[in-house]
Amino acid sequence: MEYLPLLGIVMVVVGFAMRFNPLFVVVAAAVATGLLAGLDLGAVIEALGKAFNDNRFISVTWIILPVIGLLERHGLQQRARALIESVRGATMGKLLMLYLLFRQITAALGMKDIGGHPQAVRPLVAPMAEAAAEKSHGELPRSERQKVLAMSAATDNVGLFFGEDIFFAIASILLIQGVFESSGYPLTPLELSVWAIPTAICAFFIHSWRITALDRSLAQVRSSSEAEGPA
């Protein structure tokens, strides 16, 4: 019986896998979990409402969209592409590796708000990566183009996650410190943050290798489509 509330987790996994609307899945799972744990329906709705309200700051970041949209209207994405096309020897691999390093270093210095998906990836990084890939490999088929865009977003995430913990005054480090302190192990934030460095180095090499592998696979896609003759 004590495992019953875990049914909510199962609902989330199944619901996401079946491609139901995720908002719908999340609320259904919340209601089921609450009811199975013995709360009444009113209490679950109240808990949802309170938590949703307390977390409004998460959705505040959308206020940047009018700025990005306005600049896109005046050719920001085209400008980003033109900039990359003008750099000699620029490849998608080199560009994304450079962005990975930049994102890790700035995050490690506490500047995790440089970068991000609406501000940087959509208007700048993704169009640049696409332009660089097309520069070396010619026009990309739709599926390959989407891989390049997705890899740009992935590179932003990897750079952020495995850079930010090197900065000692960040929420996750403070959380680790708090948890250990309450169990009688006082640690300083600096002791913790230096141990984020080995993983950060591994992340850079592993993800760089993946980026390079994607760049190479794009070259193969082109040579195989050339072998088949003009499409």
Place this chain on the structure above:
Amino acid sequence: MITYEWLYWLAGAFFTLWSIFSLRDQRFGNAAFWGILAASFFLGSHLSDLANGLLVLALVAIAGFGGLSRSEPEITSLIDREKFSGMLGNKLFLPALIVPVTAVAGTLLYNYTPLNETGLFAERKETLLLFGVGVVVALIVAMTWLKTPVTAPIEEGRRLIDSIGWAAILPQMLAALGAVFALAGVGDIIGGVAQSAIPEGSIFLTVVVFALGMALFTMIMGNAFAAFPVMAAAIGIPLLVQTYDGNPAVIGAVGMLAGFCGTLLTPMAANFNIVPAALLELDDQNGVIRQQIGTAIPLWACNVVIIYVGAFLLWR
């Protein structure tokens, strides 16, 4: 003092405008969705928990029954964009940089100069508040420089928010789910399961279960913050630190990073994985996660090795 409430009013104003413009466009589902969200931003602090909960249910009902559609407000053509891009040159990047520079430089300036004694911003909230300031400044600069009609940023913003659609509030909704999970004691149950999965006497396998628990529970909750206290209390502290005498700093720091590998793999971490797929207009909602699998799994294995070597082999 400037608080989050100011930002909520600003966001509420934008959502209200998007709602009105959707109405003019006869997209009633979109108008209702953004309108309810605007109400949450304007009134949320004064409503009861139950009323806020009902707003949530209304948002979900609209999204769940397919009430949201993409809008295509009149925008400049691709040819116009190329023309503008050539005309304006690299100066076009400058307004885009205003927001991050204001947020980052402003935070540093505020925290490391006597400015923080003024108490202008609510404590520890200055970065997001300065982000809001940056948005307002960038908007004014861009509108003045480009001489756009007043409606242009609203239409362009609506084009983008409609392309994101319901995913725009998924991260906030998942945070609410996390709160309900916590209330229902899901963390304690998971911790118990993880503890019972541990083979006796093997330090290495205990490290593996700890790191695996961090990654899997992070995938369920969508962020490592919820997983960490549970896994630390179930395995990290009692077994790895107390029984096997490992280095607590390594276990804590790298254990958290093993959780971050899980963040790369889950649609529950919507703002990192699902929202970008919507922003980049990918066909596959999980396209970003697919590109992250090949990085996350080997990196997770590295974290296991780092904990084993750093917390045990080197420590003794």
